[in-house]
Amino acid sequence: MSQALFENTLNVMRKKVEDKLEQLLPNAEGPEGRLFQAMRYAVFAGGKRFRPFLACESAKLFDVQPDAALRVAAAIECIHTYSLVHDDLPCMDDDDLRRGLPTVHRKFDEATAVLAGDALLTIAFEILADPDTHQDPYIRNELTRRLALAVGGHGMVGGQMIDLLSEGTDVEIGGIIRMQQLKTGALIAYACEAGAVMGHASTEALHALHAYAHDMGLAFQIADDLLDQEGDVETLGKTPGKDANVGKATFVAIMGVEKARNQARMLADQAIQHLDLFDEKADLLREAARFVINRRH
Numbered sequence: 015m016s017q018a019l020f021e022n023t024l025n026v027m028r029k030k031v032e033d034k035l036e037q038l039l040p041n042a043e044g045p046e047g048r049l050f051q052a053m054r055y056a057v058f059a060g061g062k063r064f065r066p067f068l069a070c071e072s073a074k075l076f077d078v079q080p081d082a083a084l085r086v087a088a089a090i091e092c093i094h095t096y097s098l099v100h101d102d103l104p105c106m107d108d109d110d111l112r113r114g115l116p117t118v119h120r121k122f123d124e125a126t127a128v129l130a131g132d133a134l135l136t137i138a139f140e141i142l143a144d145p146d147t148h149q150d151p152y153i154r155n156e157l158t159r160r161l162a163l164a165v166g167g168h169g170m171v172g173g174q175m176i177d178l179l180s181e182g183t184d185v186e187i188g189g190i191i192r193m194q195q196l197k198t199g200a201l202i203a204y205a206c207e208a209g210a211v212m213g214h215a216s217t218e219a220l221h222a223l224h225a226y227a228h229d230m231g232l233a234f235q236i237a238d239d240l241l242d243q244e245g246d247v248e249t250l251g252k253t254p255g256k257d258a259n260v261g262k263a264t265f266v267a268i269m270g271v272e273k274a275r276n277q278a279r280m281l282a283d284q285a286i287q288h289l290d291l292f293d294e295k296a297d298l299l300r301e302a303a304r305f306v307i308n309r310r311h
């Protein structure tokens with residue numbers, strides 16, 4: 015499959031996820047309307063919806079009902095968007111541009127951006143706990159528990175803490191890998207595993223998807239570091255070069271561009287091999303691993 019064809023497929027899924035988000039996010043009405051307006055601004059500013067794509071494609075492997083998978087996909091995108099909104103705040107990365115638009119604290123104000131992030135985080139759990147997501151309370155609990163683990167102190171938020179502390183310090187490659195696995199990898203892994211949880215997958219299948227997500231998540235982050243170094247503001251929709259400017263520990267800073275590119279390729283190939291136990295139903299996940307290292311934004 016060509017890159018262009020894959021991007022078309024990603025766009026079709028993007029539209030379905032956005033329709034679901036449209037249904038699930040509160041309308042910008044009432045006394046707290048400004049909060050909902052900011053949440054919607056952040057969510058509908060754009061974005062590849064790559065994590066929702068992974069969730070829906072993984073769910074297809076186990077014949078999960080598409081609407082249920084879309085609800086989980088929407089919850090994941092709410093979490094991802096919250097992380098971007100908070101990451102852009104002046105107390106963190108202090109960014110003015112995200113997804114090609116002014117960041118939420120620039121468009122609204124800082125307090126509204128904090129609250130919009132908080133409410134996006136919370137609504138994700140509301141969606142997962144809703145019986146419409148799965149009729150089996152055990153599965154709903156497992157989806158919720160695993161998401162909490164993936165994005166809390168031992169996952170994404172912990173990774174962000176380590177990242178902030180690492181600015182201007184010398185970090186070894188092992189430290190960067192661990193930090194990225196928590197900060198970026200844990201939510202990507204959740205996206206790949208949630209469908210397996212919903213579809214009562216075997217332990218073997220769950221492990222295969224975990225291994226796929228592990229390697230693909232690292233490849234995704236290395237590609238992100240390369241784009242941060244080489245991309246331009248128009249294509250990226252955010253300010254490039256910020257990581258290097260604040261002395262952040264990145265794969266590119268440690269390995270150099272060429273080695274980082276080769277490492278990303280090797281990880282993408284390895285990710286694809288982990289899918290060997292699945293038939294052609296996993297072809298789009300295989301393409302996704304190629305997409306992460308070839309993407310332009």
Ligand code: GRG
Nearest residue numbers: 061062063097098100101170171174197198238
């Ligand atoms: C909890 C504040 C807080 C932060 C958590 C995930 C994260 C840490 C911060 C987000 C900032 C960032 C640059 C993270 C690296 C992961 C990454 C590459 C994010 C961008 O994801 P894409 O490329 O973005 O999927 P779109 O806009 O396409 O959704």
